[in-house]
Amino acid sequence: MSQSDTVRRILDTAEVLFAQKGFAETSLRAITGKAGVNLAAVNYHFGSKEALIQAVFERYLTPFCQALSVKLRELELDDDPLSLERLLTVASRLALGSGTEEPRRAMIFFRLAGQAYSQPQDHLRAYLRKHYGDVFNQFTTLLRRTAPDVPPVELFWRVHFSLGAVIFTLSGMESLQTISKKDFNRSVSASDIAQHLLPFVVGGIKGS
Amino acid sequence: MSQSDTVRRILDTAEVLFAQKGFAETSLRAITGKAGVNLAAVNYHFGSKEALIQAVFERYLTPFCQALSVKLRELELDDDPLSLERLLTVASRLALGSGTEEPRRAMIFFRLAGQAYSQPQDHLRAYLRKHYGDVFNQFTTLLRRTAPDVPPVELFWRVHFSLGAVIFTLSGMESLQTISKKDFNRSVSASDIAQHLLPFVVGGIKGS
DNA sequence: GTATGTTTCAAACGTTTGCTTCGATCCCGG
Protein backbone atom coordinates (compact mmCIF):
# COMPACT_ATOMS: atom_id res chain seq x y z
CA MET A 1 0.00 0.00 0.00
CA SER A 2 2.66 2.42 -1.02
CA GLN A 3 0.29 4.80 -2.78
CA SER A 4 -2.35 6.69 -0.89
CA ASP A 5 -5.75 7.69 -2.18
CA THR A 6 -4.76 11.07 -3.56
CA VAL A 7 -5.25 9.86 -7.11
CA ARG A 8 -8.71 8.55 -6.32
CA ARG A 9 -9.71 11.74 -4.53
CA ILE A 10 -8.64 13.81 -7.50
CA LEU A 11 -10.56 11.60 -9.92
CA ASP A 12 -13.68 11.61 -7.76
CA THR A 13 -13.70 15.37 -7.45
CA ALA A 14 -12.80 16.03 -11.06
CA GLU A 15 -15.55 13.73 -12.24
CA VAL A 16 -18.20 15.67 -10.37
CA LEU A 17 -16.85 19.14 -11.10
CA PHE A 18 -16.33 18.48 -14.80
CA ALA A 19 -19.89 17.23 -15.05
CA GLN A 20 -21.22 20.24 -13.16
CA LYS A 21 -19.28 23.04 -14.79
CA GLY A 22 -17.59 21.71 -17.88
CA PHE A 23 -13.95 21.12 -18.59
CA ALA A 24 -12.75 24.61 -19.37
CA GLU A 25 -14.70 26.17 -16.53
CA THR A 26 -13.24 23.83 -13.95
CA SER A 27 -9.79 24.88 -12.82
CA LEU A 28 -7.20 22.60 -11.30
CA ARG A 29 -7.27 24.83 -8.26
CA ALA A 30 -10.97 24.16 -7.83
CA ILE A 31 -10.43 20.43 -8.15
CA THR A 32 -7.47 20.16 -5.82
CA GLY A 33 -9.05 22.56 -3.37
CA LYS A 34 -12.26 20.60 -3.08
CA ALA A 35 -10.40 17.29 -3.08
CA GLY A 36 -8.20 18.49 -0.25
CA VAL A 37 -4.98 17.75 -2.07
CA ASN A 38 -2.12 19.87 -3.21
CA LEU A 39 -2.35 21.76 -6.45
CA ALA A 40 0.80 20.16 -7.76
CA ALA A 41 -0.61 16.68 -7.25
CA VAL A 42 -2.53 16.76 -10.53
CA ASN A 43 0.49 17.41 -12.66
CA TYR A 44 2.52 15.06 -10.52
CA HIS A 45 0.20 12.09 -10.97
CA PHE A 46 -1.42 12.76 -14.34
CA GLY A 47 0.95 15.06 -16.16
CA SER A 48 -1.57 17.58 -17.43
CA LYS A 49 -5.17 18.63 -17.28
CA GLU A 50 -5.92 16.91 -20.56
CA ALA A 51 -4.53 13.66 -19.21
CA LEU A 52 -6.69 14.07 -16.12
CA ILE A 53 -9.80 14.43 -18.27
CA GLN A 54 -8.91 11.28 -20.16
CA ALA A 55 -8.22 9.46 -16.89
CA VAL A 56 -11.66 10.39 -15.59
CA PHE A 57 -13.27 8.88 -18.67
CA GLU A 58 -11.05 5.84 -18.62
CA ARG A 59 -11.82 4.97 -15.02
CA TYR A 60 -15.51 4.84 -15.75
CA LEU A 61 -15.55 3.63 -19.31
CA THR A 62 -13.03 0.82 -19.30
CA PRO A 63 -14.75 -1.47 -16.78
CA PHE A 64 -18.14 -0.61 -18.23
CA CYS A 65 -17.15 -1.41 -21.78
CA GLN A 66 -15.47 -4.62 -20.72
CA ALA A 67 -18.61 -5.73 -18.94
CA LEU A 68 -20.75 -4.65 -21.86
CA SER A 69 -18.60 -6.56 -24.29
CA VAL A 70 -19.01 -9.72 -22.24
CA LYS A 71 -22.77 -9.31 -22.08
CA LEU A 72 -22.97 -8.66 -25.80
CA ARG A 73 -20.95 -11.77 -26.53
CA GLU A 74 -23.38 -13.79 -24.47
CA LEU A 75 -26.21 -12.39 -26.54
CA GLU A 76 -24.35 -13.13 -29.74
CA LEU A 77 -23.99 -16.79 -28.88
CA ASP A 78 -27.54 -17.06 -27.69
CA ASP A 79 -29.68 -19.11 -30.00
CA ASP A 80 -32.95 -17.41 -29.15
CA PRO A 81 -33.94 -14.68 -31.53
CA LEU A 82 -32.75 -11.42 -29.98
CA SER A 83 -35.36 -8.71 -29.56
CA LEU A 84 -34.59 -5.00 -29.66
CA GLU A 85 -36.13 -4.55 -26.23
CA ARG A 86 -33.91 -7.23 -24.76
CA LEU A 87 -30.73 -5.75 -26.21
CA LEU A 88 -31.51 -2.28 -24.96
CA THR A 89 -32.59 -3.55 -21.57
CA VAL A 90 -29.32 -5.40 -21.13
CA ALA A 91 -27.30 -2.31 -21.95
CA SER A 92 -29.46 -0.10 -19.76
CA ARG A 93 -29.33 -2.48 -16.78
CA LEU A 94 -25.59 -2.63 -17.08
CA ALA A 95 -25.23 1.13 -17.13
CA LEU A 96 -27.51 1.64 -14.16
CA GLY A 97 -25.97 -1.22 -12.22
CA SER A 98 -27.45 -3.02 -9.28
CA GLY A 99 -26.36 -0.86 -6.36
CA THR A 100 -27.73 2.46 -5.19
CA GLU A 101 -24.73 4.57 -6.10
CA GLU A 102 -24.29 3.41 -9.65
CA PRO A 103 -27.26 5.25 -11.20
CA ARG A 104 -25.94 8.49 -9.76
CA ARG A 105 -22.54 7.90 -11.23
CA ALA A 106 -24.15 6.94 -14.51
CA MET A 107 -25.92 10.29 -14.63
CA ILE A 108 -22.72 12.12 -13.80
CA PHE A 109 -20.97 10.28 -16.54
CA PHE A 110 -23.65 10.97 -19.10
CA ARG A 111 -23.27 14.65 -18.36
CA LEU A 112 -19.57 14.23 -19.00
CA ALA A 113 -20.31 12.46 -22.25
CA GLY A 114 -22.58 15.28 -23.33
CA GLN A 115 -19.86 17.83 -22.73
CA ALA A 116 -17.29 15.71 -24.49
CA TYR A 117 -19.55 15.55 -27.49
CA SER A 118 -20.84 19.08 -27.84
CA GLN A 119 -17.65 20.74 -26.72
CA PRO A 120 -15.17 20.04 -29.41
CA GLN A 121 -12.63 18.29 -27.21
CA ASP A 122 -10.98 16.74 -30.20
CA HIS A 123 -8.37 14.90 -28.21
CA LEU A 124 -11.12 13.33 -26.15
CA ARG A 125 -13.19 12.26 -29.12
CA ALA A 126 -10.20 10.71 -30.77
CA TYR A 127 -9.33 8.95 -27.55
CA LEU A 128 -12.85 7.59 -27.08
CA ARG A 129 -13.08 6.35 -30.64
CA LYS A 130 -9.73 4.68 -30.45
CA HIS A 131 -10.31 2.88 -27.18
CA TYR A 132 -13.98 2.07 -27.25
CA GLY A 133 -14.88 1.95 -30.91
CA ASP A 134 -14.77 -1.82 -30.97
CA VAL A 135 -17.48 -2.26 -28.35
CA PHE A 136 -19.59 0.27 -30.18
CA ASN A 137 -19.26 -1.70 -33.39
CA GLN A 138 -20.05 -4.89 -31.53
CA PHE A 139 -23.22 -3.29 -30.26
CA THR A 140 -24.35 -1.97 -33.62
CA THR A 141 -23.69 -5.31 -35.26
CA LEU A 142 -25.91 -6.99 -32.72
CA LEU A 143 -28.48 -4.25 -33.08
CA ARG A 144 -28.67 -4.84 -36.80
CA ARG A 145 -29.79 -8.36 -36.07
CA THR A 146 -32.70 -7.15 -33.96
CA ALA A 147 -33.99 -4.82 -36.65
CA PRO A 148 -33.27 -6.59 -39.93
CA ASP A 149 -35.91 -4.62 -41.81
CA VAL A 150 -34.21 -1.30 -41.13
CA PRO A 151 -31.49 -0.43 -43.65
CA PRO A 152 -28.03 -0.21 -42.08
CA VAL A 153 -27.57 3.43 -42.99
CA GLU A 154 -30.89 4.24 -41.39
CA LEU A 155 -29.94 2.24 -38.34
CA PHE A 156 -26.71 4.15 -38.06
CA TRP A 157 -28.61 7.39 -37.88
CA ARG A 158 -31.14 6.11 -35.40
CA VAL A 159 -28.45 4.87 -33.05
CA HIS A 160 -27.02 8.36 -32.97
CA PHE A 161 -30.44 9.87 -32.47
CA SER A 162 -31.00 7.55 -29.53
CA LEU A 163 -27.62 8.40 -28.06
CA GLY A 164 -28.54 12.04 -28.38
CA ALA A 165 -31.85 11.52 -26.64
CA VAL A 166 -30.34 9.98 -23.54
CA ILE A 167 -27.20 12.08 -23.31
CA PHE A 168 -28.99 15.33 -23.96
CA THR A 169 -31.72 14.55 -21.46
CA LEU A 170 -29.34 13.54 -18.71
CA SER A 171 -27.09 16.47 -19.48
CA GLY A 172 -29.93 18.89 -19.11
CA MET A 173 -31.08 17.63 -15.77
CA GLU A 174 -31.04 19.97 -12.82
CA SER A 175 -27.95 20.40 -10.73
CA LEU A 176 -26.46 17.25 -9.37
CA GLN A 177 -26.74 18.33 -5.77
CA THR A 178 -30.52 18.28 -5.79
CA ILE A 179 -30.43 14.95 -7.53
CA SER A 180 -28.18 13.48 -4.91
CA LYS A 181 -30.68 14.43 -2.21
CA LYS A 182 -32.99 11.76 -3.44
CA ASP A 183 -34.96 11.48 -0.25
CA PHE A 184 -36.00 15.09 -0.50
CA ASN A 185 -38.01 16.58 -3.32
CA ARG A 186 -38.36 13.28 -5.20
CA SER A 187 -36.46 14.43 -8.24
CA VAL A 188 -36.11 12.17 -11.22
CA SER A 189 -33.64 9.36 -11.08
CA ALA A 190 -31.66 7.75 -13.82
CA SER A 191 -33.79 4.63 -13.74
CA ASP A 192 -36.90 6.79 -14.09
CA ILE A 193 -35.50 8.22 -17.26
CA ALA A 194 -34.48 4.82 -18.53
CA GLN A 195 -38.01 3.61 -18.02
CA HIS A 196 -39.42 6.46 -20.11
CA LEU A 197 -36.61 6.25 -22.60
CA LEU A 198 -36.96 2.63 -23.55
CA PRO A 199 -40.29 2.78 -25.43
CA PHE A 200 -39.14 5.96 -27.12
CA VAL A 201 -35.94 4.44 -28.40
CA VAL A 202 -37.63 1.20 -29.42
CA GLY A 203 -40.29 3.10 -31.34
CA GLY A 204 -37.73 5.42 -32.87
CA ILE A 205 -35.42 2.69 -34.08
CA LYS A 206 -38.27 0.71 -35.54
CA GLY A 207 -39.35 3.92 -37.25
CA SER A 208 -42.73 5.25 -38.23
CA MET B 1 -25.77 55.58 -41.63
CA SER B 2 -25.12 56.37 -38.03
CA GLN B 3 -24.62 52.75 -37.07
CA SER B 4 -21.91 50.79 -38.77
CA ASP B 5 -21.82 47.09 -39.36
CA THR B 6 -19.45 46.39 -36.52
CA VAL B 7 -22.24 44.87 -34.47
CA ARG B 8 -23.26 42.58 -37.30
CA ARG B 9 -19.70 41.50 -37.97
CA ILE B 10 -19.21 40.65 -34.31
CA LEU B 11 -22.44 38.66 -34.21
CA ASP B 12 -21.65 36.77 -37.41
CA THR B 13 -18.20 35.80 -36.22
CA ALA B 14 -19.25 34.99 -32.68
CA GLU B 15 -22.06 32.75 -33.96
CA VAL B 16 -19.65 30.63 -35.93
CA LEU B 17 -16.85 30.54 -33.39
CA PHE B 18 -19.12 29.78 -30.45
CA ALA B 19 -20.63 26.92 -32.41
CA GLN B 20 -17.21 25.61 -33.38
CA LYS B 21 -15.35 25.87 -30.11
CA GLY B 22 -17.83 26.56 -27.34
CA PHE B 23 -18.44 29.64 -25.27
CA ALA B 24 -15.66 29.39 -22.72
CA GLU B 25 -13.11 28.30 -25.27
CA THR B 26 -13.83 31.23 -27.60
CA SER B 27 -12.11 34.38 -26.45
CA LEU B 28 -13.22 37.88 -27.27
CA ARG B 29 -9.83 38.36 -28.84
CA ALA B 30 -10.49 35.51 -31.23
CA ILE B 31 -13.88 36.93 -32.15
CA THR B 32 -12.77 40.51 -32.64
CA GLY B 33 -9.62 39.43 -34.40
CA LYS B 34 -11.43 37.32 -36.95
CA ALA B 35 -14.18 39.92 -37.32
CA GLY B 36 -11.62 42.64 -37.97
CA VAL B 37 -12.87 44.93 -35.24
CA ASN B 38 -11.33 46.29 -32.12
CA LEU B 39 -11.29 44.22 -28.96
CA ALA B 40 -13.14 46.85 -26.99
CA ALA B 41 -16.00 46.87 -29.47
CA VAL B 42 -17.67 43.90 -27.81
CA ASN B 43 -17.87 45.50 -24.42
CA TYR B 44 -18.82 48.79 -25.97
CA HIS B 45 -21.73 47.45 -28.00
CA PHE B 46 -22.89 44.56 -25.85
CA GLY B 47 -21.58 45.28 -22.40
CA SER B 48 -20.09 41.90 -21.64
CA LYS B 49 -19.33 38.51 -23.10
CA GLU B 50 -22.46 37.05 -21.51
CA ALA B 51 -24.58 39.70 -23.18
CA LEU B 52 -22.93 38.91 -26.49
CA ILE B 53 -23.85 35.25 -26.14
CA GLN B 54 -27.45 36.18 -25.46
CA ALA B 55 -27.45 38.55 -28.41
CA VAL B 56 -26.26 35.78 -30.71
CA PHE B 57 -29.16 33.61 -29.63
CA GLU B 58 -31.65 36.41 -29.81
CA ARG B 59 -30.77 37.38 -33.35
CA TYR B 60 -31.48 33.88 -34.57
CA LEU B 61 -34.22 32.79 -32.25
CA THR B 62 -36.53 35.78 -32.18
CA PRO B 63 -37.45 35.85 -35.86
CA PHE B 64 -37.60 32.07 -35.99
CA CYS B 65 -39.92 31.77 -33.03
CA GLN B 66 -42.14 34.53 -34.36
CA ALA B 67 -42.47 32.74 -37.67
CA LEU B 68 -43.03 29.43 -35.90
CA SER B 69 -45.73 30.90 -33.74
CA VAL B 70 -47.55 32.16 -36.81
CA LYS B 71 -47.35 28.78 -38.51
CA LEU B 72 -48.55 27.02 -35.39
CA ARG B 73 -51.52 29.34 -35.11
CA GLU B 74 -52.45 28.47 -38.67
CA LEU B 75 -52.38 24.81 -37.79
CA GLU B 76 -54.45 25.45 -34.68
CA LEU B 77 -57.24 27.04 -36.68
CA ASP B 78 -57.10 24.39 -39.34
CA ASP B 79 -60.12 22.13 -39.36
CA ASP B 80 -58.38 19.12 -40.82
CA PRO B 81 -57.18 16.61 -38.27
CA LEU B 82 -53.53 17.40 -37.63
CA SER B 83 -51.11 14.53 -38.07
CA LEU B 84 -47.88 14.22 -36.15
CA GLU B 85 -45.94 14.03 -39.40
CA ARG B 86 -47.48 17.27 -40.65
CA LEU B 87 -46.71 19.16 -37.46
CA LEU B 88 -43.09 18.04 -37.43
CA THR B 89 -42.69 18.71 -41.12
CA VAL B 90 -43.91 22.26 -40.73
CA ALA B 91 -41.45 22.94 -37.93
CA SER B 92 -38.63 21.28 -39.81
CA ARG B 93 -39.31 23.15 -43.05
CA LEU B 94 -39.35 26.41 -41.17
CA ALA B 95 -36.02 25.71 -39.48
CA LEU B 96 -34.33 24.68 -42.71
CA GLY B 97 -35.85 27.55 -44.66
CA SER B 98 -36.14 27.83 -48.39
CA GLY B 99 -32.80 29.34 -49.34
CA THR B 100 -29.44 27.73 -49.61
CA GLU B 101 -27.78 29.45 -46.69
CA GLU B 102 -30.47 28.80 -44.11
CA PRO B 103 -29.78 25.09 -43.53
CA ARG B 104 -26.18 25.94 -42.80
CA ARG B 105 -27.15 28.56 -40.28
CA ALA B 106 -29.65 26.17 -38.79
CA MET B 107 -26.90 23.65 -38.23
CA ILE B 108 -24.68 26.29 -36.69
CA PHE B 109 -27.46 27.30 -34.40
CA PHE B 110 -28.26 23.78 -33.33
CA ARG B 111 -24.66 23.37 -32.33
CA LEU B 112 -25.04 26.51 -30.27
CA ALA B 113 -28.15 25.11 -28.68
CA GLY B 114 -26.36 21.92 -27.79
CA GLN B 115 -23.60 23.82 -26.06
CA ALA B 116 -26.05 26.01 -24.24
CA TYR B 117 -27.73 22.91 -22.90
CA SER B 118 -24.85 20.66 -22.00
CA GLN B 119 -22.66 23.43 -20.73
CA PRO B 120 -24.33 24.67 -17.62
CA GLN B 121 -24.75 28.23 -18.83
CA ASP B 122 -27.47 28.93 -16.32
CA HIS B 123 -28.02 32.50 -17.39
CA LEU B 124 -28.60 31.34 -20.95
CA ARG B 125 -31.06 28.65 -20.00
CA ALA B 126 -33.04 31.05 -17.88
CA TYR B 127 -33.01 33.55 -20.71
CA LEU B 128 -34.22 31.04 -23.27
CA ARG B 129 -36.99 29.77 -21.05
CA LYS B 130 -38.15 33.26 -20.26
CA HIS B 131 -38.21 34.56 -23.82
CA TYR B 132 -39.24 31.54 -25.81
CA GLY B 133 -41.17 29.38 -23.37
CA ASP B 134 -44.49 30.49 -24.80
CA VAL B 135 -43.80 29.20 -28.29
CA PHE B 136 -42.59 25.95 -26.80
CA ASN B 137 -45.83 25.55 -24.90
CA GLN B 138 -47.80 26.41 -28.01
CA PHE B 139 -45.98 23.64 -29.82
CA THR B 140 -46.49 21.00 -27.14
CA THR B 141 -50.16 21.84 -26.87
CA LEU B 142 -50.54 21.27 -30.55
CA LEU B 143 -48.45 18.14 -30.35
CA ARG B 144 -50.76 16.69 -27.72
CA ARG B 145 -53.57 16.90 -30.20
CA THR B 146 -51.66 14.79 -32.71
CA ALA B 147 -50.93 12.01 -30.24
CA PRO B 148 -53.98 11.81 -28.00
CA ASP B 149 -53.28 8.24 -26.95
CA VAL B 150 -49.93 9.13 -25.39
CA PRO B 151 -50.23 10.31 -21.77
CA PRO B 152 -49.13 13.94 -21.35
CA VAL B 153 -46.32 13.10 -18.96
CA GLU B 154 -45.01 10.54 -21.41
CA LEU B 155 -45.31 13.05 -24.21
CA PHE B 156 -43.33 15.56 -22.18
CA TRP B 157 -40.48 13.12 -21.88
CA ARG B 158 -40.57 12.16 -25.51
CA VAL B 159 -40.43 15.77 -26.63
CA HIS B 160 -37.26 16.19 -24.65
CA PHE B 161 -35.86 12.99 -26.06
CA SER B 162 -36.59 14.20 -29.56
CA LEU B 163 -35.00 17.55 -28.85
CA GLY B 164 -31.97 15.70 -27.60
CA ALA B 165 -31.81 13.57 -30.70
CA VAL B 166 -31.74 16.50 -33.08
CA ILE B 167 -29.57 18.86 -31.06
CA PHE B 168 -27.06 16.20 -30.12
CA THR B 169 -26.85 14.92 -33.67
CA LEU B 170 -26.34 18.32 -35.19
CA SER B 171 -23.91 19.24 -32.45
CA GLY B 172 -21.75 16.29 -33.33
CA MET B 173 -22.23 16.79 -37.02
CA GLU B 174 -18.71 17.34 -38.19
CA SER B 175 -17.57 14.10 -36.67
CA LEU B 176 -20.64 12.32 -37.93
CA GLN B 177 -19.86 13.67 -41.36
CA THR B 178 -16.56 11.86 -41.43
CA ILE B 179 -17.95 8.69 -39.90
CA SER B 180 -20.85 8.47 -42.26
CA LYS B 181 -18.71 9.33 -45.20
CA LYS B 182 -16.26 6.60 -44.35
CA ASP B 183 -18.82 3.89 -43.59
CA PHE B 184 -21.41 4.64 -46.21
CA ASN B 185 -19.57 6.82 -48.68
CA ARG B 186 -21.91 9.75 -48.71
CA SER B 187 -21.80 13.14 -47.05
CA VAL B 188 -24.59 14.68 -45.10
CA SER B 189 -26.57 17.90 -45.17
CA ALA B 190 -29.02 19.35 -42.73
CA SER B 191 -31.97 18.34 -44.84
CA ASP B 192 -30.56 14.82 -45.02
CA ILE B 193 -30.65 14.68 -41.28
CA ALA B 194 -34.16 16.03 -41.17
CA GLN B 195 -35.20 13.33 -43.60
CA HIS B 196 -33.69 10.62 -41.41
CA LEU B 197 -34.85 12.25 -38.23
CA LEU B 198 -38.51 12.46 -39.04
CA PRO B 199 -39.40 8.76 -39.01
CA PHE B 200 -37.30 8.32 -35.89
CA VAL B 201 -39.06 11.06 -33.99
CA VAL B 202 -42.48 9.98 -35.22
CA GLY B 203 -41.83 6.41 -34.19
CA GLY B 204 -40.35 7.50 -30.88
CA ILE B 205 -43.21 9.78 -29.92
CA LYS B 206 -45.78 7.18 -30.81
CA GLY B 207 -43.77 4.74 -28.71
CA SER B 208 -43.21 1.04 -28.96
C1' DG C 1 -16.62 75.98 -38.73
C1' DT C 2 -17.56 74.71 -34.48
C1' DA C 3 -19.85 72.02 -31.11
C1' DT C 4 -21.73 67.52 -29.71
C1' DG C 5 -22.39 62.86 -29.31
C1' DT C 6 -21.05 58.29 -31.04
C1' DT C 7 -17.76 54.92 -32.45
C1' DT C 8 -13.08 53.09 -32.85
C1' DC C 9 -8.53 52.47 -31.29
C1' DA C 10 -4.15 51.08 -28.85
C1' DA C 11 -2.75 50.19 -24.48
C1' DA C 12 -3.03 48.75 -20.12
C1' DC C 13 -5.38 46.77 -15.92
C1' DG C 14 -6.22 43.16 -12.68
C1' DT C 15 -7.32 38.43 -12.41
C1' DT C 16 -7.10 33.66 -13.35
C1' DT C 17 -5.26 29.95 -15.68
C1' DG C 18 -2.07 25.61 -16.23
C1' DC C 19 2.12 24.48 -14.89
C1' DT C 20 6.70 24.33 -12.50
C1' DT C 21 9.91 24.61 -8.79
C1' DC C 22 11.54 24.41 -4.12
C1' DG C 23 12.45 22.65 0.38
C1' DA C 24 10.16 20.53 4.24
C1' DT C 25 7.57 16.78 5.93
C1' DC C 26 5.38 12.32 6.06
C1' DC C 27 4.92 7.44 5.49
C1' DC C 28 6.38 2.96 4.76
C1' DG C 29 9.27 -1.01 3.13
C1' DG C 30 13.88 -2.85 3.70
Place this chain on the structure above:
DNA sequence: CCGGGATCGAAGCAAACGTTTGAAACATAC
Protein backbone atom coordinates in the same frame (compact mmCIF):
# COMPACT_ATOMS: atom_id res chain seq x y z
C1' DC D 1 16.83 3.31 11.57
C1' DC D 2 17.28 4.75 7.14
C1' DG D 3 16.07 6.06 2.36
C1' DG D 4 12.84 7.04 -1.31
C1' DG D 5 8.58 7.89 -3.11
C1' DA D 6 4.50 10.67 -1.94
C1' DT D 7 2.51 14.88 -0.30
C1' DC D 8 2.61 19.32 1.29
C1' DG D 9 2.58 24.64 1.49
C1' DA D 10 4.29 28.34 -0.84
C1' DA D 11 5.92 30.90 -4.39
C1' DG D 12 6.39 32.15 -8.98
C1' DC D 13 6.14 31.82 -14.06
C1' DA D 14 4.30 33.21 -18.67
C1' DA D 15 0.19 33.29 -21.05
C1' DA D 16 -4.49 34.25 -21.73
C1' DC D 17 -8.53 36.11 -20.20
C1' DG D 18 -12.54 39.84 -19.73
C1' DT D 19 -12.75 44.43 -18.96
C1' DT D 20 -11.57 49.42 -18.62
C1' DT D 21 -9.57 53.71 -20.07
C1' DG D 22 -8.55 58.05 -22.43
C1' DA D 23 -7.65 59.87 -26.53
C1' DA D 24 -8.28 59.93 -31.50
C1' DA D 25 -11.52 59.56 -35.42
C1' DC D 26 -15.94 60.04 -37.02
C1' DA D 27 -20.58 61.64 -38.10
C1' DT D 28 -24.11 64.84 -37.50
C1' DA D 29 -26.50 69.31 -36.25
C1' DC D 30 -26.43 74.11 -35.80
